[in-house]
Amino acid sequence: MSERGQLRVYLGAAPGVGKTYAMLEEGRRRAARGTDVVIAYVDTHARPRTEEKLAGLEVIPRRTVTYRGTQFTEMDLPAVLACAPKVALVDELAHTNVPGVEHAKRWQDIEQLLEAGITVISNVNIQHLESLNDVVQEITGIPQRETVPDSVVRAAEQVELVDMTAEALRRRMAHGNVYQLDKIDAALSNYFRPGNLTALRELALLWLADAVEVNLQRYREQHGIARKWETRERVVVALTGGPEGEALIRRAARIAARVGGGELLAVHVARSDGLAGSSIAELDQQRVLVESLGGSYHSVVGDDIPAAVLEFARASNATQIVIGASRRNPAVAALTGPGTGMTITRQSGPIDVHVISHDYMGKGRVLPRLSRGLTRQRQLAALVTAAILLAALVPICAALRDNISLGSDLLLFLLVVIIVSLVGGFAPAVATAIAASLLLNYYFVPPIHKLTISEPENIFALVVFVVVALLVSRVVDFAARRNSEAARSNAEAETISTLAGSLLRGEQAIPAMLERVRESFGMHDAALLHRESDAPASADDARRGLRGTWSCIASVGDNPCLRPEDADTEVPVGEDMVLVLRGRALAAEDQRVLAAFAAQVAVAYERGRLAETAEAVGELTAADRVRTALLNAVSHDLRTPLASAKAAVSSLRSREVSWSEQDRQELLTNADDALDRLTALVTSLLDLSRLQAGVLAVATQATAVEDVISRALDHTARDAKIDLDIPPELPDVLADPGLLERAIANLVENAVRYSPPDKPVRLAASTHRDTVEIRVIDCGPGIRPTDREAAFAPFQRRDDHTDNGQGVGLGLAIARGFVEAMHGTITLDDTPGGGLIAAIELPTEPPQ
Amino acid sequence: MTRVHGVDNERPLLRTLAINRRARNDDVTTASNAAERIDHVPGLPPDVVLLDLDLP
Numbered sequence: 001m002s003e004r005g006q007l008r009v010y011l012g013a014a015p016g017v018g019k020t021y022a023m024l025e026e027g028r029r030r031a032a033r034g035t036d037v038v039i040a041y042v043d044t045h046a047r048p049r050t051e052e053k054l055a056g057l058e059v060i061p062r063r064t065v066t067y068r069g070t071q072f073t074e075m076d077l078p079a080v081l082a083c084a085p086k087v088a089l090v091d092e093l094a095h096t097n098v099p100g101v102e103h104a105k106r107w108q109d110i111e112q113l114l115e116a117g118i119t120v121i122s123n124v125n126i127q128h129l130e131s132l133n134d135v136v137q138e139i140t141g142i143p144q145r146e147t148v149p150d151s152v153v154r155a156a157e158q159v160e161l162v163d164m165t166a167e168a169l170r171r172r173m174a175h176g177n178v179y180q181l182d183k184i185d186a187a188l189s190n191y192f193r194p195g196n197l198t199a200l201r202e203l204a205l206l207w208l209a210d211a212v213e214v215n216l217q218r219y220r221e222q223h224g225i226a227r228k229w230e231t232r233e234r235v236v237v238a239l240t241g242g243p244e245g246e247a248l249i250r251r252a253a254r255i256a257a258r259v260g261g262g263e264l265l266a267v268h269v270a271r272s273d274g275l276a277g278s279s280i281a282e283l284d285q286q287r288v289l290v291e292s293l294g295g296s297y298h299s300v301v302g303d304d305i306p307a308a309v310l311e312f313a314r315a316s317n318a319t320q321i322v323i324g325a326s327r328r329n330p331a332v333a334a335l336t337g338p339g340t341g342m343t344i345t346r347q348s349g350p351i352d353v354h355v356i357s358h359d360y361m362g363k364g365r366v367l368p369r370l371s372r373g374l375t376r377q378r379q380l381a382a383l384v385t386a387a388i389l390l391a392a393l394v395p396i397c398a399a400l401r402d403n404i405s406l407g408s409d410l411l412l413f414l415l416v417v418i419i420v421s422l423v424g425g426f427a428p429a430v431a432t433a434i435a436a437s438l439l440l441n442y443y444f445v446p447p448i449h450k451l452t453i454s455e456p457e458n459i460f461a462l463v464v465f466v467v468v469a470l471l472v473s474r475v476v477d478f479a480a481r482r483n484s485e486a487a488r489s490n491a492e493a494e495t496i497s498t499l500a501g502s503l504l505r506g507e508q509a510i511p512a513m514l515e516r517v518r519e520s521f522g523m524h525d526a527a528l529l530h531r532e533s534d535a536p537a538s539a540d541d542a543r544r545g546l547r548g549t550w551s552c553i554a555s556v557g558d559n560p561c562l563r564p565e566d567a568d569t570e571v572p573v574g575e576d577m578v579l580v581l582r583g584r585a586l587a588a589e590d591q592r593v594l595a596a597f598a599a600q601v602a603v604a605y606e607r608g609r610l611a612e613t614a615e616a617v618g619e620l621t622a623a624d625r626v627r628t629a630l631l632n633a634v635s636h637d638l639r640t641p642l643a644s645a646k647a648a649v650s651s652l653r654s655r656e657v658s659w660s661e662q663d664r665q666e667l668l669t670n671a672d673d674a675l676d677r678l679t680a681l682v683t684s685l686l687d688l689s690r691l692q693a694g695v696l697a698v699a700t701q702a703t704a705v706e707d708v709i710s711r712a713l714d715h716t717a718r719d720a721k722i723d724l725d726i727p728p729e730l731p732d733v734l735a736d737p738g739l740l741e742r743a744i745a746n747l748v749e750n751a752v753r754y755s756p757p758d759k760p761v762r763l764a765a766s767t768h769r770d771t772v773e774i775r776v777i778d779c780g781p782g783i784r785p786t787d788r789e790a791a792f793a794p795f796q797r798r799d800d801h802t803d804n805g806q807g808v809g810l811g812l813a814i815a816r817g818f819v820e821a822m823h824g825t826i827t828l829d830d831t832p833g834g835g836l837i838a839a840i841e842l843p844t845e846p847p848q
Numbered sequence: 849m850t851r852v853h854g855v856d857n858e859r860p861l862l863r864t865l866a867i868n869r870r871a872r873n874d875d876v877t878t879a880s881n882a883a884e885r886i887d888h889v890p891g892l893p894p895d896v897v898l899l900d901l902d903l904p
Contacts (some may be wrong), residue, residue, distance in 0.1 A: 643858075643861060644858060644861045651864060656872075657871040663867045663871065666867060
């Protein structure tokens with residue numbers, strides 16, 4: 001036995017891309033080089049250009065096989081083997097043989113040819129590959145019975161893709177290169193839809209890229225063919241407003257991207273009395289970065305940063321938190337206890353925490369806490385400090401009395417007062433100064449252990465000590481207060497800037513803004529109320545002391561309060577509105593920020609109202625234009641039949657002339673025809689005005705397409721010939737029978753008008769998965785693709801001169817209006833060979 | 849007898865006109881567009897031409 005032959009396979013995405021053609025080309029090329037090439041089996045499907053390629057190649061005649069009384073032709077395997085060519089061309093690798101020949105499948109025949117040392121050139125379509133069978137069926141909705149194991153094609157020495165774009169293939173089909181004319185329409189609207197072809201092509205390319213497993217999985221997921229993601233990763237990145245934020249955001253975005261479809265949320269905690277460590281400019285840049293990476297930026301107000309971050313993360317169902325490594329110097333961190341990062345890590349529970357190192361580690365400000373405001377705890381701490389220091393200082397100074405002078409004692413006690421004022425502010429410092437002066441007097445100013453002073457100089461020194469202590473602590477306290485105010489303003493500014501940013505970036509929808517304020521102030525719910533009247537809604541309400549009737553414009557939260565009386569915090573917005581929040585009582589400083597926000601809400605509300613007005617005006621203007629166009633268009637079309645009818649009737653009533661019976665009949669017919677046309681026109685106008693007024697009542701129900709079509713044809717084309725191609729098993733569609741009838745009637749009327757008399761209009765219907773498509777096909781002049789959208793506008797006629805006022809160009813506009821009102825679509829396409837296809841697509845009745 | 853020639857693209861109207869004039873013993877010719885009009889007027893010019901000024 002000679003060496004095994006080689007297999008070359010042309011892979012195509014769909015029928016008609018030119019596989020057989022490519023195969024024959026290759027055969028001819030080899031034959032021209034002097035190789036012995038035979039055609040073992042080729043089905044040209046009677047395509048003329050393919051048949052041309054057969055010329056000059058040796059064809060081995062097929063054998064006829066009789067199966068259950070029917071004759072089939074198959075490849076004559078023994079004859080090909082006997083002929084023993086160098087190369088054999090075999091069409092359709094996936095073909096299933098008629099029972100009674102050597103093998104069940106053609107690929108087995110080919111295997112035998114290869115065994116015999118014959119090189120085989122064959123071809124197969126992607127949908128015949130075993131592994132892709134189910135996917136293809138899901139895409140096209142058509143089961144494939146003939147399949148070939150992937151291993152057969154994979155084992156081929158060469159696999160070449162015969163590629164063609166979906167558009168090019170559809171154009172080839174429309175030209176009749178692939179199917180006979182009578183099958184084209186059905187093929188184009190079924191298997192050969194652009195979406196199908198594109199998906200099949202993608203499949204073929206993927207398969208060939210030898211990446212089926214990985215990429216097809218992705219393909220399925222992208223197209224929702226198989227299961228979805230079980231969980232969605234949400235990555236929260238906590239920002240301090242420091243320069244390291246950018247690195248954190250990018251890192252978090254990568255983490256979110258890696259898990260596929262992850263969501264990125266950035267949160268900044270603005271401390272209400274806070275750390276002056278955040279730069280508004282920096283945060284602003286980081287917000288832009290977050291948004292450009294597809295994430296969302298949030299700002300919350302809170303004193304306890306770890307708690308605020310964790311609360312936010314839990315509220316947004318985060319799965320991961322990204323924080324920066326500590327900015328504090330390790331020595332400082334050791335003294336001041338666990339930092340924000342440590343606390344978050346310790347308390348995060350099921351949420352993963354990533355601590356990211358960055359260039360700014362250990363470079364934090366050393367004593368930020370000193371700038372805090374002066375709370376009661378701090379004052380208490382200051383008093384304790386004073387007590388301890390004084391208690392320590394007295395024995396030490398007493399022990400060293402011989403070595404240090406009273407002046408040094410004074411300075412040491414002054415130091416204590418200053419420390420206390422730094423810790424606890426003015427009041428503790430005053431107390432400390434008084435205590436210190438008494439202690440100094442008692443223990444160190446002669447006479448010792450008495451509260452009397454012997455030398456006037458010492459009295460003077462003690463008085464100066466007290467004055468200096470008070471002045472210094474006054475200054476220190478003042479600085480601390482200023483610092484705290486500045487930090488407070490900073491936090492306010494951050495919050496307001498976030499809110500203003502949201503307004504500027506177009507989040508003018510009031511619920512979005514309310515959500516922001518709810519989030520920023522940590523409230524349960526927020527609502528914007530409008531005062532309807534000053535009087536309470538009912539006597540009952542009045543008894544309960546309510547101040548008026550309110551309506552809710554917008555609200556967020558689970559259980560928003562609908563009356564200002566129920567709210568924990570209320571802020572007036574403009575004259576007649578109030579912003580109400582519930583969740584906690586708001587500190588006075590927060591009220592100020594809230595007031596600023598309320599002003600923003602008022603602006604947003606006003607803007608929304610203006611936009612609504614502008615929209616209404618726009619609609620009115622459009623409606624007005626349509627009405628003017630209507631008047632222009634219909635004035636002639638209405639007048640002409642009216643004139644006809646009037647002339648005919650007036651003539652009949654005339655007494656000067658005596659009419660023959662024939663004349664009388666003709667005049668009556670004229671009047672009748674004219675009135676019919678008038679009726680049709682007025683019906684169309686009424687349809688249109690109902691559509692444009694938006695008062696169309698649509699009652700969808702399961703509707704038999706065939707019945708509707710026959711009713712539509714009843715009163716449209718009385719003498720036109722129309723071919724019907726409605727399959728009997730067509731499922732019912734969800735439609736309003738009346739509207740569908742009018743839509744079809746309009747399309748048919750158009751088609752009849754534009755189709756040449758010798759070519760009948762066709763009306764076809766077919767099912768595609770869960771929709772039914774009804775096509776009205778004419779062989780008229782067609783509409784250029786660029787003009788198709790315009791053709792749907794009212795008062796458009798395909799040509800403005802041939803017709804004598806028989807239509808106002810409302811047909812397509814009404815058909816589209818009705819179909820879309822029934823949640824269907826209507827599209828225009830070319831008829832192969834010239835003309836227009838108007839296709840209505842409607843959902844089928846879902847199975848109960 | 850008056851020779852009347854009517855030109856209008858609205859055929860029913862034209863027929864009504866023709867019936868009316870014939871009943872009054874006029875000699876009526878009609879045309880529904882300009883080209884037809886020229887064809888239908890051989891030697892004798894009509895006395896009256898009724899022309900739709902708004903012909904398409």
